[in-house]
Amino acid sequence: MKFDKITMHPEAGNATVCRECPMCKKKSHFIVTTKEAWEIIDRTRGLNTKSVQDILPNHTPTEREILLSGFCPRCQEEVFGKDEG
Numbered sequence: 160m161k162f163d164k165i166t167m168h169p170e171a172g173n174a175t176v177c178r179e180c181p182m183c184k185k186k187s188h189f190i191v192t193t194k195e196a197w198e199i200i201d202r203t204r205g206l207n208t209k210s211v212q213d214i215l216p217n218h219t220p221t222e223r224e225i226l227l228s229g230f231c232p233r234c235q236e237e238v239f240g241k242d243e244g
Contacts, residue, residue, distance in 0.1 A: 160202055160203060160226045161178075161203055161226070161229070162177065162199065162226060163177050163178050163186075164176075165177070165196050165200065167193065167196065169193070172193055173191060173193060173196075174193055174195075175190055175191075176189055176199065178226065180229055180230055180231040181229045181230070182238075183233070185234075187231045189218070189222045191215065191218070195214055199214060202214065211226055211227055221235060224239075
């Protein structure tokens with residue numbers, strides 16, 4: 160799991176995660192809570208071993224995959240096929 164940038168928004172209690180797709184170079188963004196942002200940061204630093212599903216249980220599989228592989232939604236469909244769920 161990695162990210163290009165996390166921008167904290169303390170006044171709103173959330174953060175924006177940004178990741179560039181390794182295939183098409185498009186940037187994907189999504190909002191997480193401040194707690195989720197810190198758990199993502201801690202995991203990338205090796206300070207916790209939670210799975211992305213445990214860190215982001217209320218996010219879509221597409222958003223979680225952005226963190227895991229970096230693939231944007233369009234490239235995920237190209238690589239993994241159309242999500243039937």
